[in-house]
Each structure stands twice: as structure tokens, then as C-alpha cells.
Amino acid sequence: MSSKSWSPRSLAAQAMGKIDPLTKAVVPPIHVATTYIRDEDNGYSSGFIYGRPDNETVHEAQAVLAMLEEAKAGALLFGSGMAAATSVFQALAPGDHVVASKVMYWALRAWLLNEATRWGLTIDFVETDDLAALKAAVKPGVTKLVWVETPSNPLWTITDIAAAAEIAHKAGARLAVDSTCASPVHTRPLTLGADIVMHAATKVLNGHSDVVAGALCAREDDAFWNRIKTVRKGQGGILGPFEAYLLMRGMRTLHLRQERQSASAMALAERLSAHPLVARVLYPGLPQHPGHDIAARQMENGFGYMLSVQVTGGETAAVKTAAHVELYKRATSLGGVESLIEHRASIEGAGSPCPTDLLRLSTGIEDLEDLYADLDQALRAGHR
Numbered sequence: 001m002s003s004k005s006w007s008p009r010s011l012a013a014q015a016m017g018k019i020d021p022l023t024k025a026v027v028p029p030i031h032v033a034t035t036y037i038r039d040e041d042n043g044y045s046s047g048f049i050y051g052r053p054d055n056e057t058v059h060e061a062q063a064v065l066a067m068l069e070e071a072k073a074g075a076l077l078f079g080s081g082m083a084a085a086t087s088v089f090q091a092l093a094p095g096d097h098v099v100a101s102k103v104m105y106w107a108l109r110a111w112l113l114n115e116a117t118r119w120g121l122t123i124d125f126v127e128t129d130d131l132a133a134l135k136a137a138v139k140p141g142v143t144k145l146v147w148v149e150t151p152s153n154p155l156w157t158i159t160d161i162a163a164a165a166e167i168a169h170k171a172g173a174r175l176a177v178d179s180t181c182a183s184p185v186h187t188r189p190l191t192l193g194a195d196i197v198m199h200a201a202t203k204v205l206n207g208h209s210d211v212v213a214g215a216l217c218a219r220e221d222d223a224f225w226n227r228i229k230t231v232r233k234g235q236g237g238i239l240g241p242f243e244a245y246l247l248m249r250g251m252r253t254l255h256l257r258q259e260r261q262s263a264s265a266m267a268l269a270e271r272l273s274a275h276p277l278v279a280r281v282l283y284p285g286l287p288q289h290p291g292h293d294i295a296a297r298q299m300e301n302g303f304g305y306m307l308s309v310q311v312t313g314g315e316t317a318a319v320k321t322a323a324h325v326e327l328y329k330r331a332t333s334l335g336g337v338e339s340l341i342e343h344r345a346s347i348e349g350a351g352s353p354c355p356t357d358l359l360r361l362s363t364g365i366e367d368l369e370d371l372y373a374d375l376d377q378a379l380r381a382g383h384r
């Protein structure tokens, strides 16, 4: 059997099976050097020159992610999800037009509005789950990038990646997908027609809430991908070697964690739908979710680890419910092995599409009965 036929789960479990040639260690060493010896003819035969453009531990983690995303052109790791995402926009030229999802990671939306526009990009936000609206928003020849997040924070709206890619490509634009909340276990956007995939690797890829990291993967090794490489090198956006090592260690158990987390999220979504103090559950795995049919087509192995609930009793009951959790941790972020709860509207502030009665739940790997019991007692306490 050639190594090509091992499954992604097997390859990820062994971080591509690389053995250290010096010691035969099954875990590769962490390469910390910032500089490399020049050859006598002044060349760099190892390919490594300096720590800002490149690092072997970063290469090794990138290889795992590129394999998981089926990224023919490879992956690039960055110091955060935001560093990865903003590099895509910085690779565009002044005057370029961008269409982006209205419902998306709040800090990126704020950056696009407040910073990207200062560099001459024009940006329209549309409901990208509405393909007619997306089609109407792209301007052939002017729009250079369509940016979608699916499932998208914190309503878990689903955008049809294949259809969005077709619309973008017809207009001469690229499609980039923030796939943080799907992860390659559930969706591989490049195989559906997307050009770039972005991950906040801080979240489920690392999975242990102890690394801030970001990633981009690409289908084509073209001029745009090379622009992105130039941006990372020039701005010093590369991930540090220790973080790259931790991320690689996290990705070894990605499939196990994801399957458990999404199975628990599905069970919680179903049980909370029947809870008397819950008005509505937002989760793409539920048949009544507006994006369910598309999610069922473009996601596999479940529908992800993120869900939101809208409680009866409005904002006061929502904040009070979050105040009463005991096992869930009241914190921002998502994708870790510990379950988190957050009242998003108080973080996102004015202009947020997030309802004030909404609590966002990141599902960890704890005992499902404990998670449900904790939410049940918190909901009761929150409505007293």
C-alpha cells in the first residue's frame, strides 16, 4: 500500500509519519533556529535562510493541514487567524472590490470596515446564504474576492460553497472560505471549488485553547498565492515554532475530537429544542435550520461543534443563564476540549446581527449528560 492511500485520519494521527533521521524519534524535534549556515559558495542548499520567511517545524504542521484540506498548493501558518485572514485582503490591490458574508467573525468584519477600506478596498456585506443576493453584489471584472464564512458566527448560517464559487468565478473573482467552524473533518472547501481556505487554528485544529494560530490553504500555486506568501514574509506573520509544534500535536487527535464534539453538539441541539426555557436552537444539523439541506450536502461526519440557543425571557435571562453555568466555562473563543458559553451580543456591540437573547455554545469533549444537566440547571436559574 502506498502512503497515498492512507486515510487523512491515519496520516494526521502520525503527523505525516515523519521520523527524525538522527535519533529515529517518532516525534520530530522542534526547530528553533532563526538563522542557517551558508554554503561555501554562499548559497543556502538546505532551502532555509532565516526564521521569518520559513521554519521546518512550521513546514511540518503546514504539511498536515494541507493534507487534511487536500490543498494542492499547500498551506501557510500565521501568528493568528486574523493575521491569516487579513493577509488575503492585503494581497489585493487598491480599488479592488470585495463581497463578504454579513454574518461573520466579528473582529474580521470590524477590520474590513475600519482598516481594509483605508487601503482602498471597497467591501459590500451580503447574506451569502442568499445566492441571488450574492449574484447581485458581485461586479464582473471589479470584484476580486468573495469571502464567506460557513457555518458562520454566531447564527451558523450555511453558504453553498460550490454555488458561491461558481458565482465568484463567473465574475472573475476568487472565493475564500473561513472554514474555522467546519474544520476539514466536516468540509473541504477547495474540493467544492473554493480557491482559498482560512482557519483560525486557535480553535478546533489545535483544540486545547493554548495556541493562537491561523492558516491559509490554496488550490492553485498562482500569482495570488505568491502575493500572500510575500505578505506573510514581509510583515513577519509566520507562526512561531513552539506554537507550530503544539498545533501539530493537536491535529493528531482532530478526528477523534471533532467526531465527539459534533455528536454531542447534535444531541444537545435536539434536547435543547425541546427545553421549555429555550425559544430557538440554531444548529445546521437540525432539519428546521434554514441551511440544513445545503449543510447535509457539503458537510460530512456531522455538523460541527458550534450551536447557539435563544432563550425565553430575552437578554436578561440569557445573561443570567450564562452567569449560572458550573461545568461550561463562561469565555470567548471556541473549538477547545472544554465547553464554552458566551453572550455574544454584549461582545459584538452596536451593529451586530446577533440577537440579544442568544447564547453561543462551543461543545467540548466532556460527558454529554453533564453538559446537558449543566445547561438545564443554568437555564432554570437564569429564569428565576
Ligand SMILES: *Cc1c(COP(=O)(O)O)cnc(C)c1O
Residues within 6 Å of the ligand: 080, 081, 082, 083, 105, 108, 149, 153, 178, 180, 181, 200, 201, 202, 203, 212, 213, 214, 334
Ligand atoms: C477566532 C476566529 C477568527 C480569528 O482567529 P484568531 O486566531 O483569534 O485571530 C476568525 N474566524 C473565526 C470563524 C473565528 O472563530
